[in-house]
Amino acid sequence: MKRLYIFIILLFLVGCGSNNKDTDEQNSSSNIVNISDNNSSSNSTISDIVNNNDLVNSNVTKIGKAQLGVISNGTVKLYELSGADKKLLTTEKTTVGDRIDEIGNFNLNIEKLNNDKYYLYEVSGGDDYDIEDDGIINSVPKSNKGIFHLIAKGSTIKKANKIYITIISEIVYQKVLPYLNSSDIEDRLNSVSMDIIDKDITGDSAIDFFDIISYNPITNRDNLNTYYKNSIFSMITNILNGQKYDFKDDIYLPDSTTETEIQKKLDSGDYAYVLNQLLNNRDAYRDMSDDKIDMNIAGAYVGQSGYTVFDITSAMANSSSKHSLNSFVLDTTKDNNP
Structure with missing residues (x-):
């Protein structure tokens, strides 16, 4: 009979320990959301x-x-x-x-x-x-x-x-x-x-x-x-006041990070500036689509390298997608080299 009591007490203690472990695990996981x-x-x-x-x-x-x-x-x-x-x-x-x-x-x-x-x-x-x-x-x-x-x-x-x-x-x-x-x-x-x-x-x-x-x-x-x-x-x-305000789409564009400024730099021949900005800081130009950014990068490379219209036409004709302007842009900007 004495052994039976000891066995019951041991079962009770093991059960309590198990419950505490479960509680600790729940408390730990509940802190991650x-x-x-x-x-x-x-x-x-x-x-x-x-x-x-x-x-x-x-x-x-x-x-x-x-x-x-x-x-x-x-x-x-x-x-x-x-x-x-x-x-x-x-x-x-x-x-x-x-x-x-x-x-x-x-x-x-x-x-x-x-x-x-x-x-x-x-x-x-x-x-x-x-x-x-x-x-x-x-x-x-x-x-x-x-x-x-x-x-x-x-x-x-x-x-x-x-x-x-x-x-x-x-x-x-x-x-x-x-x-x-x-x-x-x-x-x-x-x-x-x-x-x-x-x-x-x-x-x-x-x-x-x-x-x-x-x-x-x-x-x-x-x-x-x-x-x-x-x-x-x-x-x-x-x-x-507890009012929700979404700042994610709240856009302010400094003059230096707009398509207008990039166009001015292209027109003035400052191709290095355009390449540096659009290759390293393209996320800042939020008034320009990806295609426009790529086109301006290509334009800067073209201007910097002295490409002619004949060179552009030839590059387009020899690209993987013939006569594709997008393909020419990709070929031109590949590995940041013209």
């Missing part, structure tokens, strides 16, 4: 939400700031990205306070970041205490009903002294969101940054993604190009 909606947050949570009220006076050296205007008591989730999948790492609250520099801060948790991986910071809820972005605290804040983001590489986050999550970082996030499974995310981040920023912010004489994460809405609005500078407050209002 797919990024399916720009303006929706994952329901994934971490039970211990970090309160950062003493963050400014702590030993934390890398601080982020959530700032449409400064967001007090907002929720910041940090995700690790794997393509379009995201895994929740931390959840915390932004700081409250009586001054602009005290409100909206949070720990970037850089100790959790891998240099070569991409990460997503997601801000929701809280109250905006500087709706006009003029550096003056509002006596009555506006409740934030929306969500905004910042996506960046681990090494980029670690290199920055401070990172701002703003309307500008949300625009960049939405524009690169369809390409999270591609291998050129970093190039796209820099390319989109050049569309948005008109004047260098960081002082390194270059416009790139570091200007996006360094953008302070109070002091740097004049660094934006005219289109975004004039549109920024309506965009912020949409987010605060």
Whole structure:
């Protein structure tokens, strides 16, 4: 009888251990979700939400700031990205306070970041205490009903002294969101940054993604190009009101990245400029179809090489698809050589 009792107790303990293992596995897998909606947050949570009220006076050296205007008591989730999948790492609250520099801060948790991986910071809820972005605290804040983001590489986050999550970082996030499974995310981040920023912010004489994460809405609005500078407050209002705003197709084209500018360069004989731009930065020319871009590349090669109409006709006749202009373009631009 004694042995029977021992056997029953052992069965009970094994059963409990098995149940705990299942629970752990479920908790781990539930933290991985797919990024399916720009303006929706994952329901994934971490039970211990970090309160950062003493963050400014702590030993934390890398601080982020959530700032449409400064967001007090907002929720910041940090995700690790794997393509379009995201895994929740931390959840915390932004700081409250009586001054602009005290409100909206949070720990970037850089100790959790891998240099070569991409990460997503997601801000929701809280109250905006500087709706006009003029550096003056509002006596009555506006409740934030929306969500905004910042996506960046681990090494980029670690290199920055401070990172701002703003309307500008949300625009960049939405524009690169369809390409999270591609291998050129970093190039796209820099390319989109050049569309948005008109004047260098960081002082390194270059416009790139570091200007996006360094953008302070109070002091740097004049660094934006005219289109975004004039549109920024309506965009912020949409987010605060919880209204969905799709920035992916929100196109601003600098004069230097249009078909008109390319045509001017072709007409002036600046073929090297055309080839450099269209071969290395073709995604920036969004008013040109792929066929138009290829045609202009071919035209630059033709001009650069001194081809004649007879040469073009002969090339077309000898191409794999005889008398095909498209085939001639492909043959001409193959391996970046005429």
